[in-house]
Amino acid sequence: MSIKITADGKTIETEEGRQLIDVLNENGFGIPHFCYHPGLGPDGNCRMCQVEIITPRGPLMTISCNAKVTDGMEVVTNSERVKAARAAVEEFLLLNHPLDCPICDKAGECTLQNYYMDHDQKDSRQEFKRFKKSKAIDIGPTLILDQERCVLCDRCVRFLRDWAGDEQLYIAGRAHEAFLTTFPGKEVTSPYSLNTVDLCPVGALTSKDFRFSTPTWFLKRTPSVCTTCSRGCSIRIDVDARDNKVKRLRPRHNPHVNGYWMCDEGRLNYKFVNTDRVGACVVTRNGERIETSTENAMAELRSIFNAGADVGTSEGSKNKAEAAKKIFVLASATCTLEEMFAARVLAASVAEASPYVVRHVPDGVEDHLLRKSDRHPNVKGAELLGIPVVDFTTDVAAGGIDEAVPGGSVLLAVGFDYEIQETLEKFCKQFSKIVMIAARESNLTRMAHVLVPGLTFAEKEGLIVNFEGHIQKLSPALDGLWDKTPPWQVIAEITESITGESRFDGIAGLRKAIGQEAAFSGVDLNVLGPTGIRLKTPNV
Amino acid sequence: MSKKILSENFDNPDAYKLAVYEKLGGYRSLEKLFKTDPASVIEDVKNSGLRGRGGAGFSAGMKWGFVPKDTDKPKYLCVNADEGEPGTFKDRKIMVQDPHKLIEGIIICSYAVGIGTAYIYVRGEYVTPINRLQGAIDEAYASGYLGKNIRGSGFDLDVFIHRGAGAYICGEETGLIESIEGKKGQPRPKPPFPAVIGLFNCPTVVNNVETLSNLPFIINEGWEAYASLGTEKSKGTMLFSISGMVERPGVYEQEFGVNLWEFIENATGGVKGGRKLKGVVPGGSSSPILTAEEARNTILDYESIAAAGSMLGSGAIMVFSEDNCIVKALQVISRFYAHESCGQCPPCREGTYWIARVAERMEEGEGNPGDPDLILDVCPHLMGMTVCVLADALAMPAKSYVEKFRDEFDQHIKEKRCPYASSAASSVMG
Ligand SMILES: Cc1cc2nc3c(=O)[nH]c(=O)nc-3n(C[C@H](O)[C@H](O)[C@H](O)COP(=O)(O)O)c2cc1C
Ligand code: SF4
Ligand code: SF4
Ligand code: FES
Numbered sequence: 024m025s026i027k028i029t030a031d032g033k034t035i036e037t038e039e040g041r042q043l044i045d046v047l048n049e050n051g052f053g054i055p056h057f058c059y060h061p062g063l064g065p066d067g068n069c070r071m072c073q074v075e076i077i078t079p080r081g082p083l084m085t086i087s088c089n090a091k092v093t094d095g096m097e098v099v100t101n102s103e104r105v106k107a108a109r110a111a112v113e114e115f116l117l118l119n120h121p122l123d124c125p126i127c128d129k130a131g132e133c134t135l136q137n138y139y140m141d142h143d144q145k146d147s148r149q150e151f152k153r154f155k156k157s158k159a160i161d162i163g164p165t166l167i168l169d170q171e172r173c174v175l176c177d178r179c180v181r182f183l184r185d186w187a188g189d190e191q192l193y194i195a196g197r198a199h200e201a202f203l204t205t206f207p208g209k210e211v212t213s214p215y216s217l218n219t220v221d222l223c224p225v226g227a228l229t230s231k232d233f234r235f236s237t238p239t240w241f242l243k244r245t246p247s248v249c250t251t252c253s254r255g256c257s258i259r260i261d262v263d264a265r266d267n268k269v270k271r272l273r274p275r276h277n278p279h280v281n282g283y284w285m286c287d288e289g290r291l292n293y294k295f296v297n298t299d300r301v302g303a304c305v306v307t308r309n310g311e312r313i314e315t316s317t318e319n320a321m322a323e324l325r326s327i328f329n330a331g332a333d334v335g336t337s338e339g340s341k342n343k344a345e346a347a348k349k350i351f352v353l354a355s356a357t358c359t360l361e362e363m364f365a366a367r368v369l370a371a372s373v374a375e376a377s378p379y380v381v382r383h384v385p386d387g388v389e390d391h392l393l394r395k396s397d398r399h400p401n402v403k404g405a406e407l408l409g410i411p412v413v414d415f416t417t418d419v420a421a422g423g424i425d426e427a428v429p430g431g432s433v434l435l436a437v438g439f440d441y442e443i444q445e446t447l448e449k450f451c452k453q454f455s456k457i458v459m460i461a462a463r464e465s466n467l468t469r470m471a472h473v474l475v476p477g478l479t480f481a482e483k484e485g486l487i488v489n490f491e492g493h494i495q496k497l498s499p500a501l502d503g504l505w506d507k508t509p510p511w512q513v514i515a516e517i518t519e520s521i522t523g524e525s526r527f528d529g530i531a532g533l534r535k536a537i538g539q540e541a542a543f544s545g546v547d548l549n550v551l552g553p554t555g556i557r558l559k560t561p562n563v
Numbered sequence: 564m565s566k567k568i569l570s571e572n573f574d575n576p577d578a579y580k581l582a583v584y585e586k587l588g589g590y591r592s593l594e595k596l597f598k599t600d601p602a603s604v605i606e607d608v609k610n611s612g613l614r615g616r617g618g619a620g621f622s623a624g625m626k627w628g629f630v631p632k633d634t635d636k637p638k639y640l641c642v643n644a645d646e647g648e649p650g651t652f653k654d655r656k657i658m659v660q661d662p663h664k665l666i667e668g669i670i671i672c673s674y675a676v677g678i679g680t681a682y683i684y685v686r687g688e689y690v691t692p693i694n695r696l697q698g699a700i701d702e703a704y705a706s707g708y709l710g711k712n713i714r715g716s717g718f719d720l721d722v723f724i725h726r727g728a729g730a731y732i733c734g735e736e737t738g739l740i741e742s743i744e745g746k747k748g749q750p751r752p753k754p755p756f757p758a759v760i761g762l763f764n765c766p767t768v769v770n771n772v773e774t775l776s777n778l779p780f781i782i783n784e785g786w787e788a789y790a791s792l793g794t795e796k797s798k799g800t801m802l803f804s805i806s807g808m809v810e811r812p813g814v815y816e817q818e819f820g821v822n823l824w825e826f827i828e829n830a831t832g833g834v835k836g837g838r839k840l841k842g843v844v845p846g847g848s849s850s851p852i853l854t855a856e857e858a859r860n861t862i863l864d865y866e867s868i869a870a871a872g873s874m875l876g877s878g879a880i881m882v883f884s885e886d887n888c889i890v891k892a893l894q895v896i897s898r899f900y901a902h903e904s905c906g907q908c909p910p911c912r913e914g915t916y917w918i919a920r921v922a923e924r925m926e927e928g929e930g931n932p933g934d935p936d937l938i939l940d941v942c943p944h945l946m947g948m949t950v951c952v953l954a955d956a957l958a959m960p961a962k963s964y965v966e967k968f969r970d971e972f973d974q975h976i977k978e979k980r981c982p983y984a985s986s987a988a989s990s991v992m993g
Contacts, residue, residue: 065752068950070908089752108948112909116913118917194747197905197906198912199904199912201905
């Protein structure tokens with residue numbers, strides 16, 4: 024039911040039964056809080072979120088995280104009493120805090136630090152020795168704990184218990200001696216452990232992976248999507264502005280896909296971006312790999328696809344057509360919708376055939392929270408485009424492709440950025456020539472006759488569709504290093520060089536063309552919004 | 564002499580035995596009870612004016628009324644026998660001398676509210692009370708006062724003892740509930756209140772031992788008889804645990820409405836050794852101190868003591884003589900609260916520890932001239948700021964000690980020592 028409340032005299036329209044703190048914060052009141060988190064609900068321990076609610080008996084100080092809005096509720100968030108309460112909580116929390124901000128990874132994005140500036144700004148009145156607890160404790164494969172920095176908000180404990188389903192942290196002891204710890208002899212091993220680092224309002228829980236890597240104020244944050252599994256959690260890619268390297272992935276709130284969380288595997292799956300990159304076009308001559316310019320590589324491609332063509336004679340055109348028909352297109356199921364669609368257009372207009380989308384990353388663990396066993400982000404996208412999906416993760420011969428490959432065929436392989444398994448390698452070996460667009464070197468790129476650099480998820484723009492039919496957009500977080508032609512455009516240029524027709528007007532035009540497909544009807548793929556769009560009929 | 568409701572059997576050393584208790588008129592309320600509609604039992608208890616004796620003084624009947632009627636969840640009674648408030652030892656007396664009276668009260672409350680299971684949460688150190696209580700429960704089961712179809716009424720009730728493990732905070736009703744659930748005793752934020760979501764997330768009544776022990780009288784004699792005792796808003800009698808510098812410390816029952824100091828003097832024989840009275844803590848260590856003057860001019864009931872700036876709390880009266888050091892008293896209670904804070908709320912966790920450290924240095928002769936004001940400045944930030952009132956329970960008395968006995972604090976700081984240090988009885992509280 025729609026109701027009205029007033030806060031500091033301002034009228035707010037909202038829904039009955041919502042948490043007061045959420046309503047206030049959505050309306051710009053910036054209510055400070057440590058223990059509340061919209062994904063965890065109220066716990067009421069930190070006392071930072073207090074506001075005054077006007078009652079018939081006068082103003083009542085209350086925690087806004089544990090209060091529900093009711094019609095006509097009158098709230099004061101800026102009285103002297105409220106300000107004094109916030110300053111007091113901040114002072115109490117800092118009394119025995121170690122103040123090691125200069126060496127703390129959280130500095131710059133620390134709630135305690137920020138609130139000091141907002142609500143306290145007084146000199147410390149602590150005249151006693153600060154109470155000592157333990158520091159830099161190794162509590163598992165992913166986490167380091169500093170008990171002195173902990174404000175005992177219980178968020179990490181509640182996340183592991185209520186969401187991850189692994190109660191691996193708890194607050195032991197009481198009073199000022201209370202401390203966060205693991206159970207005796209146990210470690211934090213949850214596959215979601217690193218969410219506790221995001222949740223921790225201070226630098227008590229830090230990520231072994233990110234620790235001491237980048238002061239947070241050097242991070243440039245780009246909204247994007249995790250491509251590790253078919254869930255496609257919304258993320259932010261944090262790039263160090265100093266060296267233009269990805270330093271951290273963190274979940275981005277998306278109520279339709281991942282809520283507030285992501286798994287550790289996806290979060291840590293960014294290092295490949297910086298390793299084994301295909302840095303330039305390569306052509307192989309007499310078994311020797313030679314780096315070359317994009318123009319030369321494209322010329323080489325044309326000569327491969329137009330083999331036997333003698334332009335100007337009818338025999339030549341016929342040969343050309345025959346040669347083109349021998350192009351066989353495989354796209355990885357990690358490719359974007361744009362790459363897959365461009366591959367489909369190429370295969371259809373040149374070879375009068377369909378490409379195949381390939382699952383080639385072995386299945387992973389699936390669980391109750393987010394992780395899907397399918398480690399490809401865009402199988403659903405392929406299905407929606409009507410492209411057959413073949414599975415090279417098992418030992419089924421030829422991934423189940425029953426169509427015989429005519430002798431002398433040329434393979435165009437797009438998006439195979441990791442080492443490939445034996446069945447796929449064997450399948451690829453039957454082609455007379457292999458042409459590849461790949462971001463990283465692998466056993467497959469080493470077989471390629473022409474290799475054009477591709478882009479990883481951190482560098483390219485593109486759409487992916489998760490297993491539920493939710494479309495989201497990848498955004499390039501890294502700039503400058505790989506100013507290469509995006510893979511979809513390379514494919515489009517190959518098509519154009521053979522057919523002589525230019526098809527798409529930039530990526531927007533390409534998306535418009537995809538939008539003509541029945542599966543995407545009614546969706547403007549050029550305006551998705553930060554949390555993406557759910558297809559109404561995702562099963563075509 | 565005051566009317567005796569709770570202590571009527573204290574003089575009979577065998578009253579804890581079922582046969583003796585029955586002979587003294589015990590369990591006779593049940594016959595009347597089972598003929599009365601549960602809703603009108605709640606009405607009667609409301610009308611009697613009975614208030615909780617655990618500390619907050621909330622109307623027992625009203626609390627029962629908050630329990631939802633149309634619920635398919637089981638309902639629970641938690642009997643608060645944690646008796647953790649320093650200075651309080653009256654629930655112990657009931658459990659040792661008259662345990663069946665408590666069980667009878669438990670049956671009455673459970674019947675009225677529709678409760679099938681009651682847990683008695685007893686302070687772990689209370690070995691004798693636990694043994695007595697368990698003996699009484701066993702006898703009650705054997706005689707059909709507990710268990711299935713109690714005395715042919717069709718009403719079932721099970722009663723279990725749950726031993727605490729020595730944490731003051733487990734006396735706070737939601738800390739108590741968490742503890743029975745097997746969790747760390749940490750108070751829950753309210754709302755929801757236990758009456759709606761309590762033990763095992765089911766509707767739960769939490770009442771103090773003494774509160775429940777009044778019920779047999781109310782059923783037997785009628786709510787009017789109870790309401791005729793005491794003052795306008797403070798009905799009936801209360802058990803007072805009197806300790807400190809008096810001739811005869813002990814548990815004394817008193818009807819509300821008499822003069823506070825006269826009651827103490829008559830009951831205990833006055834200040835020990837005829838020394839001068841310095842002050843009176845009327846309601847346990849959590850209550851602000853009254854000066855001798857205030858104690859002499861205050862009526863013993865909830866409202867008058869509140870008007871005098873303190874509270875009746877658990878009825879634990881502590882008497883300070885001229886030989887007692889108030890700074891030492893602050894050191895002792897602040898150390899207690901700083902140790903017993905569950906540690907959830909920053910104002911409590913950090914504030915009690917801070918006050919304890921400042922109090923200690925004043926008592927040790929190392930205080931700074933600004934220390935009394937520092938305490939006065941910090942205390943308000945512990946009041947009304949936290950999940951439970953443990954933080955208030957230090958801040959309120961601490962503030963009163965400094966405000967009412969400022970000279971003593973200043974003297975400690977100026978002389979850099981405790982002027983009472985040589986006195987054997989320098990502290991009432993330990
Ligand atoms: C820190 C703290 C400790 C408490 N300890 C006790 C206790 O030991 N015994 C008790 O009966 N009530 C205690 N209480 C009060 C209970 O929370 C609760 O109000 C009481 O058990 C309700 O029963 P009543 O209404 O019969 O008094 C305590 C409260 C607080 C805040
Ligand atoms: S480690 Fe962080 S999240 Fe966990 S209780 Fe401490 S401050 Fe809160
Ligand atoms: S006020 Fe103190 S004892 Fe009560 S919940 Fe908060 S920290 Fe725990
Ligand atoms: S955010 Fe409300 S008490 Fe912590």
